[in-house]
Amino acid sequence: MQSGQINKLKYRVGILGCPSMPDVKWNKENLSRLKDMGFNTVQLNIAWLCRPADEPLNLEDVIVLTDEKRLGNKQTTPFYPDQDLKRIEQRRSNLRHRIQISKELGLRTLFHFGAPFNPHCYDGSTPTNCLLDGRTMQTYVYLLKKFAQEFPGVDDVLIYTYDQDAWLCSEFGDCVNCAGIPLHKRVVPFINTLGKTCNEINPNGQLWWEPWELSSGQILKSIETLDEKSVGLSVHSNIAEVQATMPVDRWLKNVCTLAGQKNIPIIVEHWLGAASEELEPYVHLSHPQVVLRALRTIFSLHNICGIKEYYGLIPNKIDTNLRATSLFFADPCISEKDALAELSKSYAAASTEIIEFWRLCSEGMELFPWDVSWFIREIGKSDPVHSMSAAMIRGQQAHTPSWESGRRSIFMKCDDNEVDPWALEDVQLRCELSAQRIEAALKLGQNIAKSVPLNTAATFNEELKELRGLLKRIRAYAFHLRETNLANCMRKALEDDRIESLQFIVQEMFEILKVDQTNQGQEEPIGSAIKLLKENVQAFLEEYFQIETDKRSKGIFSLTSR
Numbered sequence: 001m002q003s004g005q006i007n008k009l010k011y012r013v014g015i016l017g018c019p020s021m022p023d024v025k026w027n028k029e030n031l032s033r034l035k036d037m038g039f040n041t042v043q044l045n046i047a048w049l050c051r052p053a054d055e056p057l058n059l060e061d062v063i064v065l066t067d068e069k070r071l072g073n074k075q076t077t078p079f080y081p082d083q084d085l086k087r088i089e090q091r092r093s094n095l096r097h098r099i100q101i102s103k104e105l106g107l108r109t110l111f112h113f114g115a116p117f118n119p120h121c122y123d124g125s126t127p128t129n130c131l132l133d134g135r136t137m138q139t140y141v142y143l144l145k146k147f148a149q150e151f152p153g154v155d156d157v158l159i160y161t162y163d164q165d166a167w168l169c170s171e172f173g174d175c176v177n178c179a180g181i182p183l184h185k186r187v188v189p190f191i192n193t194l195g196k197t198c199n200e201i202n203p204n205g206q207l208w209w210e211p212w213e214l215s216s217g218q219i220l221k222s223i224e225t226l227d228e229k230s231v232g233l234s235v236h237s238n239i240a241e242v243q244a245t246m247p248v249d250r251w252l253k254n255v256c257t258l259a260g261q262k263n264i265p266i267i268v269e270h271w272l273g274a275a276s277e278e279l280e281p282y283v284h285l286s287h288p289q290v291v292l293r294a295l296r297t298i299f300s301l302h303n304i305c306g307i308k309e310y311y312g313l314i315p316n317k318i319d320t321n322l323r324a325t326s327l328f329f330a331d332p333c334i335s336e337k338d339a340l341a342e343l344s345k346s347y348a349a350a351s352t353e354i355i356e357f358w359r360l361c362s363e364g365m366e367l368f369p370w371d372v373s374w375f376i377r378e379i380g381k382s383d384p385v386h387s388m389s390a391a392m393i394r395g396q397q398a399h400t401p402s403w404e405s406g407r408r409s410i411f412m413k414c415d416d417n418e419v420d421p422w423a424l425e426d427v428q429l430r431c432e433l434s435a436q437r438i439e440a441a442l443k444l445g446q447n448i449a450k451s452v453p454l455n456t457a458a459t460f461n462e463e464l465k466e467l468r469g470l471l472k473r474i475r476a477y478a479f480h481l482r483e484t485n486l487a488n489c490m491r492k493a494l495e496d497d498r499i500e501s502l503q504f505i506v507q508e509m510f511e512i513l514k515v516d517q518t519n520q521g522q523e524e525p526i527g528s529a530i531k532l533l534k535e536n537v538q539a540f541l542e543e544y545f546q547i548e549t550d551k552r553s554k555g556i557f558s559l560t561s562r
Contacts, residue, residue, distance in 0.1 A: 008299065011267050011306025012329055013110060014039035015046060018275045018312020020283050022052035025316075026098050031105050033315035037322065038329030040108055044098045044154065046312055047112035049164055056091045057165055058117045059143045063150065064088060092150070099153040110208070111151070112158040114166025115140055115194075121167035124399035130169050131186045132177035140190075141197050148201045156206040157198060158234055161187055162213030162400060183214065183401065184222040195230030208234040208267065215401035216251045223258045232265035234308060237298060239402070240410030241374070242310045244271050244278060244287070245366045247294045248301065251406065260303030267306035268298050273313045273322040278370060280378040282470065284463040286320035288343055289362035292336055295328045318459040320358065350451040353444060360441035361467070368434040368474065369427050373413040376559050380469060383554040384476035385520045387561035388529060390547045391484040393419055393427060394559055416550055421485050428481035435474045442467050472519055479516035480560045483509065487545035490537065506537060 014034045017024035024030060034042065046055040056062050064085065095111075102109050116136045118127035129136045148154070160166050168187060169178035178186060195207040209231055211219045216239050223233075235255055237247035247270060259266050272291065275283040298307060313322060320343060327339045340358065344351035370376060374396035395413035397403055408414050412423070445464050452460050486509045493502040510533065517526040533540040554561035 008304060009306055009329065009332070011041050011108075011308065012039045013041040013043060013267065013306060013308035014272075014315075015043045015309045015312040016315070017046055017053075018283070018314065019046060019048045019050060019052045019277075020275050020281045021312075021314055022046055022055065024314055026094070026101065028101050028105060030316050031101060031107065034313065035105055035107060037315065037326035041110055041156070041306075041308075042098075042102050042107050043110045043112050043158070043309075044095060044102070045112055047114075047158075047164065054087060054091065056095070057114060059113050059115065059140075059147055060117050061113075062088065062091050062095055063143060063146055065143075095151055099151060103153050108155045109153060110156040110158055111147075111154050112160075114160040114164035115143075116161075116168075116190075117165060118167040119165040122398045124170070124173070126173055126175050127167045127169055130175055130177050131190050132169075132175075132181070137190055137193055140194060144194060144197050145201065148198075155202070155204070156208060158208040158210060159191070159194065160210045160212055161191070162211075162402075164212075182218075182221075184218050184225070187211075187214075188222050188225045191231055192225075192227040195227055199230040206232050206265065208232045210234045210236075210269075212236065213400040213402045215405040216254075217405070218401055219251075220254055220258055223255065223262070223264065226259075226262070226264055228262040228264045232267070232305075233259055234267045234269060236310070237268055237270045237294070238410065239406040241377075241407075242270055242277070243370055243410075244276060244290050244294065245368075245370055246410070248297045249410070253301065256301045256303045265305045266301075266303060267308045268301070268304055269308045269310040270294055270298060271311055271321075272307070272309045272325040273311075274319045275314060276311050278377045278379070279470075280380055282380045282466040283314060284317075284459060284466050285361065285470065286358060286463060287362040287365045288320050288324035288340065288358050289336060290365050291321045291324045292328060292339055295325065296332070299328075299332050318456055346453065346456065348451075348453050350448045353448045353451070357441055357444050357448070360437045360444065364434045364437035364441065367430060367437060369412075369430040371410060371412060372427050373411055373559060374407075375557055378557045379473050380466070381555065381557040382473045382476070383558045383561065384472045385522065385525075385554070386476050386480040386558065387553050388525050388544050389562045390487070390545045391424060391480040391560040392416065392550065392562055393423065394550065394552075394556070418547065421488060424481045424485055428478050428485075431474050431478040431481070435471055435478060438467060438471045438474065442471060475519045476516070477560055479512055479519065483512055483516070484545050484560075486512065487541060491541055494538065494541070502537070506533070509533065 016026055016030055031042065046052055047057055051057055099109055116129040118129050121127055131137060162168055168183060169175035171178055171181050171183060191209045198205055198207040207230060211222060235252065236242050238249040239251040256266060274285055279285055323343055324339060327334055327342060340355050344354050347354040373393055375394045393413045395415045397414050403414065442464065449460060449464065486505055489505050490502060493505060513526050513530050529544050532543060548562050550562045
């Protein structure tokens with residue numbers, strides 16, 4: 001790395017394993033791979049809400065408290081839930097092992113947890129452990145000290161204060177302590193106190209605060225009173241989510257400006273490998289241009305001191321995205337052309353074609369409408385056999401400051417209300433544009449599959465398999481959305497007695513249904529719809545693509561199906 005840029009990437013934080021594949025072995029071989037790629041810090045736990053592989057998510061998952069400390073002022077509600085002591089001991093053993101091998105390799109260590117512990121508050125219910133209840137802050141000072149005693153060798157801690165089984169009271173809620181008191185006036189003293197505690201324990205360590213789920217205004221206001229001597233910020237690459245194709249919004253620039261004025265260190269979280277929440281459960285898809293463009297954009301920010309993986313990494317498999325990150329770490333000024341040339345060398349005779357393959361995959365990612373709804377994430381979980389009711393665009397909503405404010409400027413849909421046909425068409429057309437690139441990439445990939453070197457063949461074939469799955473799901477969205485709009489056009493044509501228009505629209509409906517049926521790879525349910533359309537258009541319209549109650553019949557990640 002060039003000398004003038006070393007401080008800007010002082011922290012290069014990796015995570016071993018990810019929610020889609022949590023069983024990546026914690027051994028010197030895999031950690032050495034991360035180190036060789038340029039990572040100098042490792043997060044010691046995956047720390048994801050679903051608790052993959054029983055990974056610790058809160059301090060209470062690795063620390064056993066006495067009843068006196070657990071119950072605080074003798075409230076009947078435990079400070080943390082009853083846990084299987086055998087599971088706690090296993091997590092503790094795993095953590096000590098991870099610390100030991102990380103230190104042997106000279107890696108900085110970071111433990112990620114949520115605080116204060118308050119699970120299942122998505123519905124807006126009042127948290128049990130309140131920042132102003134007279135015991136929570138004191139308990140977490142105790143917990144941090146106990147954690148440091150029991151797990152020496154942890155350099156830094158990363159704290160979520162919202163989400164991740166860690167929720168805060170609302171000033172507009174029914175908490176008797178917090179009603180009317182703005183959140184930034186409650187959470188900052190808590191974080192500052194924990195930061196000073198960490199600083200006393202380890203002057204060379206760092207407490208990172210992830211102000212996730214707070215509104216843009218709450219975060220920016222909090223920065224004004226953060227203790228710059230003991231607290232750093234770890235922030236997502238935009239206010240709404242980590243999104244591969246949309247890093248660095250106005251909010252993140254403002255965070256860097258305000259924090260920079262106080263010399264508060266900032267690390268930015270992004271996807272650095274093939275695995276991500278957006279593509280879950282796929283872990284082989286490559287789009288290095290997307291990664292390089294995002295990293296360059298993040299690096300252009302003033303006042304940052306590091307970049308952190310957000311989801312998790314799988315260094316023991318071939319990962320073009322992760323290799324691109326490694327090239328960037330080595331030289332943040334590397335051009336896209338030079339990076340791709342370097343990445344393609346291992347593909348020997350297929351090197352020219354693989355660059356074109358990556359270009360098409362990257363364009364497919366960039367054209368896909370990731371901003372439509374949170375539920376378009378985890379696309380690999382969607383069901384390509386969509387419902388036969390009218391398509392919708394399902395919107396995610398949880399009662400948090402972020403969801404009630406800034407996320408609405410990033411995601412088109414944050415509710416389940418019906419949308420205008422133009423909105424349906426917008427998503428349809430962008431899906432079609434994305435699908436065209438993915439299809440072209442698949443055709444090219446199939447042509448060069450026999451030319452790739454033997455040591456990359458298995459991984460490349462897995463990627464082609466995942467691309468086929470991705471293409472099928474993107475097409476399913478496009479077909480369902482177009483079918484819904486066509487059905488409404490047919491109803492209007494019948495109502496207005498426009499027979500010629502009706503015939504034209506019916507013909508397109510036939511064609512769309514047939515390719516949709518092929519995409520689904522099964523006869524039904526579309527076979528019955530085609531049969532009825534041939535027999536009686538009116539009966540078809542009464543039966544299919546009608547607005548119904550959202551029953552989530554195909555699962556929450558099937559964006560358009562009710």
